[in-house]
Amino acid sequence: MFARLASGIARRALFTLDAETAHGLTIKALASGLAPSCAAASDPRLAVTVAGIDFPNPLGMAAGFDKNGEVPDALLGLGFGFTEVGTVTPLPQSGNPRPRVFRLVEDNGVVNRLGFNNEGHAALRGRLDARAGRGGIVGVNVGANKDATDRIADYVAGIETFADRATYFTVNISSPNTPGLRDLQARDALHELLSRVMDAREKAAARVGRTVPVFLKIAPDVEEAGLDDIASEVIAAELDGLIVSNTTLSRAGLSDAKGAAETGGLSGRPLFxxxxxxxxxxxLRVGPRLPIIGVGGIDSGESAWTKITAGANLLQLYTGLVYEGPDLVGRILTHLANSLDRHALSGLDAASGRNAEAWARLDPDGEDTL
Structure with a gap:
């Protein structure tokens, strides 16, 4: 109860600031150790092995929160089973002009048009070197600079730079805030991207002595034919998994007309x-074996469980914390464990995908329900 009260007070204070400033203060608080640890003992039934990695629980912090790798250990201390730093590009870049992050409070959503603002490979590499040996699962989300003449080469550079530090890689081609980036989801471009990335991964494996899993992060706005193409290329490239999904360009169903008018990607509850x-x-396209990390709109135990039954093996969240506070992590894990009890299941693998067919039939812009 005290934790919820303190979280509510902190949220009200942060909401008096613009969203990006509030985020910066949150990072500083976590880095300084001022933020209290909310870690709760995970039920062992929530442990999941994905792509050869043993996750203590399925809930991770999505990329975008800790772009520059400043607070991965603090985030793990909140109870997350893993965290993902980035998106990181080879060269530092400032991103789009401010203001560029907007809360849609009526909808529990956020619109951002940050544009891969980050300090670049060298800065992140230094921070990951400094935490070497601490353990914990830290993925690295790699991207391309806005003005790169060969964007695929930027992804390859990310693989080469962090192969001995990343627990896994995410290849992010789904941000709507870098012009032309989503074009890499088209089949021919995706084929070349995955071929070069996986080749770089194999060469790096010979150098560092281990093969780092690679996930592909896609947009939620891909049409049916595009999903077919992505699934085919991912399977052909023997990728280790998918992350579904990034933010959406859709504004369907929003109450906040002013926020809806802002350009950028929409996250939070409206994305769910x-x-x-x-x-x-x-x-349904890739079958039951390929790992999928489910992201988008998770802000409760119920939504987390739904995402698992729709087909996720692991979960990530970000915007949900903005509105629910850090104790959301413990509440989700408790709900997942209770759901296993309620359905008499021994682990999350038994629940994954149970409702995939029903969810797949729904209209993304409709009001039909299960």
Whole structure:
């Protein structure tokens, strides 16, 4: 109860500031150790092995929160089973002009048009070197500089730079805030991207002595034919998994007209339906074995469980913390464990995808329900 009260007070204070300033203060608080640890003992039934990695629980911090790798250990201390730093590009870049992050409070959503603002490979490499040996699962989300003449080469550079530090890689081609980036989801471009990335991964494996899993992060706005193409290329490239999904360009169903008018990607509760439908449709395409991390609109134990049953093996969140506070992590894990009890299941693998067919039939812009 005290934790919820303190979280509510902190949220009200942060909401008096613009969203990006509030985020910066949150990072500083975590880095300084001022933020209290909310870690709760995970039920052992929540442990999941994905792509050869043993996750203590399925809930991770999505990329975008800790772009520059400043607070991965503090985030793990909140109870997350893993965290993902980035998106990081080879060269530092400032991103789009401010203001560029907007809360849609009526909808529990956020619109951002940050544009891969980050300090670049060298800065992140230094921070990951400094935490070497501490353990914990830290993925690295790699991207391309806005003005790169060969964007695929930027992804390859990310693999080469962090192969001995990343627990896994995420290849992010789904941000709507870098012009032309989503074009890499088209089949021919995706084929070249995955071929070069996986070749770089194999060469790096010979150098560092281990093969780092690679996930592909896609948008929730991909049409049916595009999902077919992505699934085919991912399977052909023997990728280790998918992350579904990034933010959406859709503004369907929003109450906040002013926020809806802002350009950029929409995250939070309004994304949940569209992202979960995309997840379920992709699960049916790739089959039960390929790992999928489900992202988009998770802000409660119920939504986390729904994402699992729609086809996710692991979960990530970000915007949900903005509105619910850090104790959301413990509440989700408790709900997942209770759901296993309620359905008499021994682990999350038994629940994954149980409702994929039903979710896949829904209209992303509709009001039909299960």
């Amino acid at each position: 339906r569209r992202a979960t439908i995309a997840l379920a449709r992709m699960r």
